[in-house]
């Protein structure tokens with residue numbers, strides 16, 4: 001039998017995670033969601049056929065697993081509302097909020113609880129997600145296995161031993177899809193500027209990302225070797241790669257990931 005899971009917050013990521021669970025034949029009646037925004041609540045209930053209420057306490061009560069999928073900015077208030085119930089029921093606490101630490105969650109919920117912090121990403125919607133997971137010392141082997149089972153329904157799971165690195169995971173794979181979309185956007189725009197029709201630019205750019213990603217995942221070759229194979233001596237790719245390198249792409253990527261990591265740390269401080 002599947003454990004009862006309470007989703008606190010039914011926004012984009014909760015929807016992707018629930019979609020993944022349902023695709024794996026997880027029992028619908030074991031999932032309940034608390035969501036205050038009426039259109040989101042009604043859409044979730046009608047499209048996924050699950051119970052969605054506007055009451056965090058009612059949804060959480062009696063659930064073995066509480067999965068917090070609200071924004072970091074509201075997490076402390078939401079935890080305060082559930083503190084008494086958390087101490088009475090001692091659920092397994094899961095959170096996908098960027099920046100908010102397991103120690104913060106545990107203390108806001110009254111202390112002494114098993115907490116798993118997970119950083120998913122939006123490809124979870126297609127079962128192609130990447131999840132970094134960190135467990136605090138209260139989480140036992142069975143709870144770890146349960147957390148992993150739930151998130152495996154949405155994609156790959158990697159355990160992170162040092163919680164400080166969860167902000168790096170957020171900067172890499174949590175935010176990462178947006179970097180890929182940005183590069184795709186910029187490549188399309190450049191091709192259109194050279195005269196390619198927008199539809200052809202989109203089709204060719206998108207398939208280039210799909211094909212390249214499949215090669216990364218399936219070829220067994222390193223990313224460097226795959227890049228070198230495209231790059232003929234003194235050819236067109238060499239000209240473009242030289243422009244990227246001379247323009248400081250690697251330095252820029254480091255700066256971008258450093259900024260995302262710093263923002264994760266700041267989210268923790270600002271919302272304490």
Ligand SMILES: NC(=O)C1=CN([C@@H]2O[C@H](COP(=O)(O)OP(=O)(O)OC[C@H]3O[C@@H](n4cnc5c(N)ncnc54)[C@H](O)[C@@H]3O)[C@@H](O)[C@H]2O)C=CC1
Nearest residue numbers: 009010011012013037069070071072096097098120121122
């Ligand atoms: N969007 C992304 O790519 C990723 C987001 N995350 C994290 O996931 C969390 C949720 O993000 P999204 O789903 O993108 O945001 P979202 O805004 O789509 O979802 C949050 C939901 O929480 C609901 N909510 C607001 N106040 C509430 C309350 N007091 N009680 C219960 N529910 C409440 C909102 O109505 C909304 O539907 C965030 O903490 C974010 O850091 C993590 C990884 C990736």
Ligand SMILES: O=C(O)[C@@H]1CCC=N1
Nearest residue numbers: 097098170174175176
């Ligand atoms: O931008 C954010 O803060 C969230 C966390 C990772 C992806 N989206």
